[in-house]
Amino acid sequence: MSQSRSHTTTVHEDVPVSLRLSRPAIDAQRLNDTLQLSCQWGATPDGGMDRLALNDDDARVRRWYIGECEKVGCQVTVDAMGNIFAVRPGKQQGPPIAMGSHLDTQPTGGRYDGILGCLAALEVLRACHEAGYETIHPLVAIVWTNEEGARFIPSMLGSAVWAGMKPVEFGHSRTDDAGVSVREELERHNFLGVTASSHEQIPLKAHFELHIEQGPILDTAAHPVAVVTGVQAFRWFEIKVKGRGSHAGTTPMHLRHNPLTAFCRMALSAEELAVRFGGLATIGRVGSLATQSTNCILDDVVFHLDIRHHDDDQLNRLEAAVRESFAKIVEETLGVRLASWEPLTASQAVQFDPLAVDCVRHACKAYPKEEIISGAGHDSVNTSKRCPTAMIFIRCKDGVSHHPSEYSTPEDIAVGGRVLLDAVCRYDSTV
C-alpha cells in the first residue's frame, strides 16, 4: 500500500477490491452486447471485420465510442494523431491510469483484436459509474490510432508518436495505397486534435491493455486468461544466396552450383538453432530474383528470416549461431556464397512493469491461467517506454486472429473484463 497518499481517506481505500461493498462489477452481457454492437461499423458478410484505420467506419465507431464515454461522465481529449483519451476523474488530480487498445482492424480481420480492449475499458468506466465508485487516480480509456498498420505503415503509429518514438510529422505524412495521408484523413473526419500527441502533454500513470492472445497457448492449455510479462525481441533480415543457374539436363549433380540446396539446409538449421536457444525462427518469404523455370537450376535464392527471443542476449547468441551455421553451409556447398545479409527491422525485448504485472497476476487469481511473453507487438510496447505497463490476454479459438474466424467466448471476454477492472483498481489503490 502507498506511503505517500495525502488526500482525504475513506473506508474503502486500503481494503482489497474484493472486499469492498460498493465495488464496481463487470456486466458480462452488456460487455459482449456492446462489443458486437460496435462491430456494426465495418462488419463483413463472413462475420469478420474490415475497418481500416481512419476510414469512414473507423470514424463512425470512434464517434460512437466518444459518445458512450461521455455518457458516463468522461472528459474526452483527441490528440494530434487522433488518439482518443476519455478521462474519468478520480479523487486526486494527476496522470490517469490507462486502459488502452485499438478499434482499427485488418482488411480481413476479426471482431476481437483490439476491439476487445477498447470495449472492456468502456465497460470498466460504465461499471465504476454505476457503482458510484471513486478511484484515487483518474482512469482513462484510450483508443490508439492505426495500430494495425494495414492501411498506413508502420503499425502502432498513434502510440509511437505519443511515446515520442516518431515525430508527429512522420505520423501525419504516412499515406495509404491511394496516396491519402493520415493528416488528410484526420482532418476529413475532424479527428485532428489540437492537443499535442505526446507523453509529456498527456502523461499516463500506467497503461493496462486487455487483448486476445492471437496464439494457441491458452487454447491448448484450456485456460481462459494469461498474465503477459513482456514482449519478445525480434529481428528481420533479407538474405541472398548466390549460386549459378544452369541447365537441369546437362549439369551433373556433383558439378552444380545450386543455391537452393544451401537454402534448404539453412531453413532446417535456423529451426534447429531456434529450438536449441529457446527462441523462434521463421522463413516466411522465399523467392528468386532470377527467372524460374522447371528445367533450370536457380541462379540465386532470396529469403526473409525472422528470429525472436524474449531475451536480447539470447537473441544475439541465436543470431550469431545462425550466421555461423549459414557460413558453414555455403562453404560446404559447391560454388555457392552468401551474397548479402540485410537487416530489415529490429525490436528489443520488453519487460513489463513488475508492479503492474503483479496487479494483473492477483486479478487473475481465481482463474486457471498462464504466464506469457507476447509474440506479437502491441501499443503497450510503446507505452512501456513511458509509463508502467502490463497486458492481459484471453483465449481465442485455435489461436487464430487477423481472420474472420477469430473468436473468443462471451465467458472468456467476461473474465478479461473482470481481470482488467480488478488489475486497474489494485494498481490504483497501490501506487
Ligand SMILES: [Zn+2]
Ligand atoms: Zn491488436
